[in-house]
Amino acid sequence: MGKGLGGVVLRAFGAKEHQITVTDRQQVTDNLIRVHFHSDTLLNPSGEEPGNWMRAWFPDPSGNGKEHQRGYTYVDVDAAAGNFAVDFVIHEPAGPASTWARNARPGETLGAHRLGEDPFHPEAEIDGVGLPEGFLFLGDLASYPAVNQMALAAREARPDAPVEVILERHSPADEQSPLPAGPGITARWVDPVGEGESLYREIRDRDWNGWYIWAAAEQQVTKRVRAFLRKEAGLPKAAAHTQAYWVRGKRMGTDR
Structure with missing residues (x-):
């Protein structure tokens, strides 16, 4: 599967490594690149749930032979064909994944796994909540693919x-x-504060009891939201998913 501590840990958890091959690359917006892949084995043959994701290994930009693991949500999935x-997100300073994406060409391959x-x-009903009265999704461009998919899925499954x-x-x-966008969906961008x-400031004055809340943003932003939901709002643990997607000024992920 791989070299180094990252490979050892993944083997310990029984994660199978899959090969994914670049088939196309698109500049979707000024700061978003979409890379299309094919894999014979990575995707669930029956289809993917909204927000499902993979972990992939990206080469170190210096060419020193190291690889860096990053997690990404699938978009444009055709599971039967093995395409996704x-x-x-293109940002500065660039990390190994965004550097690789800027230069990705059809035929290039990466190692990837699910875990x-x-x-x-x-x-579905949630422990301590039952069927959610509403859904709140918090994030930024890094978690945008997951947020977009889950918001639309919630609207379709629960139009009420x-x-x-x-x-x-x-x-x-x-x-x-x-x-x-769609009936029952309200969405907006906000600027960073402090x-x-x-x-946190956008949600602190509301009563969120009975809702399901999903939050994934920069580490400090997510930490502040998590503290509010658990300590101030008092939501059951199962009613709130919080996860840091990135850390300002630092790299995240495993190396090998």
């Missing part, structure tokens, strides 16, 4: 439940990615 795409997925089922989306904007180009305060 991944959206890469740690938590499928989103908007029609309101869906709210709030995304933190880090560049004017972020708004080139269209927000999820030390990770933006999304």
Whole structure:
């Protein structure tokens, strides 16, 4: 499967490594690149749930032979054909994944695996909540693919439940990615505030009991939201999923 500690850990958890091959590359917006892939083995033959994702290994930009693991949500999935795409946020300073995406060419391959997925089922009851009264999705451009898919899935599965989306904007180009829209969906971009305060300030004056909340943004932003949901709002643990997608000024992920 692989070399180094990253490969050892993945083997310990029984994760199979798959090969994914680039088939196309698109500049979707000024700061978003979509790379299309094919794999004979990675995808679930029956289809993918909204927000499902993979972990892939990207070469170190220096060419030193190391690889860096990053997680990405599938988009444009055709599971029967083994085709899917991944959206890469282009940012500075560039990390190994965004550097690779800028130069990806058809025929190039990466190693990828599945581990740690938590499928989103908007029609399911939640422990301590029951059937959610509404859905709130918080994030930024990094989590945009997952947020967009889950918001639309919630609207389709639960047309009786309101869906709210709030995304933190880090560049004017972020708004080139269209927000999820449709009956019952409200969505907006907000600017960063203080030390990770933006999304917290957007939700702190509401009663979210009975709702399902999914939040994935920069580490400090996510941490502030998590603290509010658990300590101030008092939501059951099963009613709120919070996850840091990136850390300002630092790299995330495993190396090998």
